[in-house]
Each structure stands twice: as structure tokens, then as C-alpha cells.
Amino acid sequence: MKTKVISLVLLSVLMFPIMAKSQVKIKQTAGRDALGEFAPEFARLNDDVLFGEVWSRNDLLSLHDRSIVTVVALMSQGLTDSSFKYHLESAKKNGVTKTEMAEILTHAAFYASWPKAWAAFRMAKEVWTESADSNATASLDAYAQTIIFPVGKPNDAYAKYFIGQSYTAPIVTEGVPVVNVTFEPGCRNNWHIHKATKGGGQTLVCVGGRGYYQEWGKEPVELRPGDAVHIPAGVKHWHGAAPDSWFSHLAIEVPGENSSNEWLEPVSDKEYSKLK
Numbered sequence: 001m002k003t004k005v006i007s008l009v010l011l012s013v014l015m016f017p018i019m020a021k022s023q024v025k026i027k028q029t030a031g032r033d034a035l036g037e038f039a040p041e042f043a044r045l046n047d048d049v050l051f052g053e054v055w056s057r058n059d060l061l062s063l064h065d066r067s068i069v070t071v072v073a074l075m076s077q078g079l080t081d082s083s084f085k086y087h088l089e090s091a092k093k094n095g096v097t098k099t100e101m102a103e104i105l106t107h108a109a110f111y112a113s114w115p116k117a118w119a120a121f122r123m124a125k126e127v128w129t130e131s132a133d134s135n136a137t138a139s140l141d142a143y144a145q146t147i148i149f150p151v152g153k154p155n156d157a158y159a160k161y162f163i164g165q166s167y168t169a170p171i172v173t174e175g176v177p178v179v180n181v182t183f184e185p186g187c188r189n190n191w192h193i194h195k196a197t198k199g200g201g202q203t204l205v206c207v208g209g210r211g212y213y214q215e216w217g218k219e220p221v222e223l224r225p226g227d228a229v230h231i232p233a234g235v236k237h238w239h240g241a242a243p244d245s246w247f248s249h250l251a252i253e254v255p256g257e258n259s260s261n262e263w264l265e266p267v268s269d270k271e272y273s274k275l276k
Contacts, residue, residue: 027145028052062225063146067091068104075105075120076112084120088127093142095209097244098128099276128244140184143246147208149180151248161190161263163272164241176255182248183211188240188272191216191264193233200233200256204249211247212275213239220275223249233259238267243275 031046055066067090074084091101101124109117144151152169155162164187172178194201204213206223213229214220216236221229223239231237233256241247253259 063094064091064096067094067096068100071096071101071120072104072108072112075108075116078113078116078119080119080123085123085127088124090142092127093139094146095143095245097210097242099244101128139246143182143209147180147248149207149248149250151182152180155181158189161192162240163188163190163266171250177253179251180207180248181251182208182246183241185241185245186243186272187247188212188267189238190266191236191238193236193262193264194231194259195262196233196256196259198257199254200259201235201254202231203252203254204229204231204239205252206247206249208246208248210242210245211240211249212242213237223247230254236264240267243272 028047028051031043032040035043035046055063061069067087070087071084071091074087088101096104102121105117105120105124140151149171150169151167153167155166155168158166162183165184166187166189167182169180169182170177171180204223205228206225208225211223212220213223213231214237222242223229229239233254239249
């Protein structure tokens with residue numbers, strides 16, 4: 001049976017009115033921390049207006065998109081100071097991948113100047129090659145601020161069926177169970193099959209980051225916020241994060257008779273390394 005990709009807008013109207021919340025409001029204290037006593041009004045405008053209102057004012061642009069606009073604007077001015085590095089780090093936390101940033105700076109180079117692009121690339125390379133281990137906790141905390149559902153606790157009960165760290169947070173525990181599952185960059189679950197004698201299966205709704213879903217014998221499908229996939233019972237598949245991005249999806253269990261889950265072999269590094 002073919003993979004069915006449906007709109008999150010339609011799904012939210014039918015099942016998840018809670019997802020109509022507005023843009024996550026950014027909490028910023030850098031202005032007050034650095035200039036609170038010397039220039040309190042400037043600090044207030046920086047923390048409360050620039051970040052608290054402009055960056056958070058509506059859903060027309062996601063934090064991912066706002067980060068791209070900001071990085072290009074700063075690059076075009078030739079700014080490669082600490083503020084530029086901060087916005088590169090924010091872009092990474094907001095889901096902008098290394099591949100995307102390389103393409104963004106390459107495209108902007110033809111409009112902003114080649115030397116400015118070289119300077120921007122040097123700093124971007126530092127940000128996207130930092131040790132994942134040393135920044136894991138901070139990265140998770142920052143990523144959690146970009147999604148409307150909680151990250152939850154480490155998925156210890158099913159850790160043996162995952163490569164990398166995952167987290168789970170029950171959203172609905174009665175009726176049709178809904179769980180938010182979060183994957184760290186590079187994390188994916190094993191190949192597996194949802195079984196049922198009637199009905200069954202699962203629906204995934206991407207709510208943050210970037211990830212992949214793949215059925216046995218088919219090409220991987222990239223998932224971004226707003227994408228959804230229905231997985232019929234009996235289909236061998238896996239899903240997880242992109243190599244350089246956090247990823248979260250709602251896992252919605254489709255009611256069925258005699259439902260069960262069969263865990264199979266891991267997704268090999270060779271298979272996974274083909275993803276971008």
C-alpha cells in the first residue's frame with residue numbers, strides 16, 4: 001500500500017485543535033545580562049521587543065526561517081563577530097542543517113560578495129562541527145523551546161530498539177493514544193512492523209526538526225513540521241532524525257484487533273549514511 005502523506009492542517013482540524021497555538025515566545029535575557037545597569041532601556045528593547053515580539057510575533061515565519069533571514073542580513077553587512085556566531089548557533093538550534101547553511105551562504109555570496117561569504121563560512125564551519133557530546137544538553141533544551149509539545153523523558157524502555165538517544169512524552173493516554181517522540185541528531189529506530197488482524201497501524205505527524213521515514217524496498221521520505229505519514233499494519237519501516245537535526249513526531253496508534261509490534265534489525269550505518 002502506498003505511503004499516504006497528508007496535511008497537518010487537515011489533521012489538526014480533525015484531531016488536534018491544540019496544535020493551533022501561536023509561535024513559541026522566545027525568552028531572552030542577554031540584553032539585561034550585559035547592559036542591564038548601563039543601558040536598561042536598550043536591554044529591554046533587545047530582550048522584550050526584538051526577541052520577545054519580533055522573533056515571536058506570528059506563525060508566518062518559523063524560527064528556522066527567521067534564523068535564515070537574520071544570518072543572511074548580518075552576512076551582507078560583513079558582520080562576523082560574536083553576534084553573528086550567536087545567530088549561527090541559534091540557526092543550528094532552530095533546525096537549519098549544515099547542508100542548508102552551506103547552500104544559503106553560497107547563494108548569498110553572489111549578492112553580498114564573495115569575501116563576506118568566505119568569512120561567514122569560516123564561522124559557520126566552526127558552529128556545525130562542534131562536538132555533539134559537549135553541547136547535547138544545551139542543544140536539547142534549546143530545541144525543546146521550538147516545539148509546542150514536551151520532549152519528555154529518555155525512552156529507556158525501548159532503548160534497545162533505537163540507535164542513539166530518544167525521548168517520549170505521552171500527550172493523550174485515553175481513547176487513541178498519542179505520544180510525542182523526540183530523536184537526537186542521528187537517532188533512528190530499528191526496522192519494525194505494526195501487526196493487527198484488523199485495522200491497526202500508526203500515523204506519524206512531524207512537529208519539529210527534520211527526519212526521515214522509509215518503507216522496506218522504497219526510498220526514504222524526508223519529514224518536516226507539518227508532514228504526516230500513515231503506516232498501515234504489516235508494512236516494514238523505520239523512522240528517525242536526520243544526521244544533523246533533532247526531530248520530533250507525534251506517534252498515533254490506529255485502533256486495531258490483536259495489535260502488536262515486531263521489532264526487527266537495526267538500520268545499518270551504510271543505509272543511514274546515504275541520507276543528507
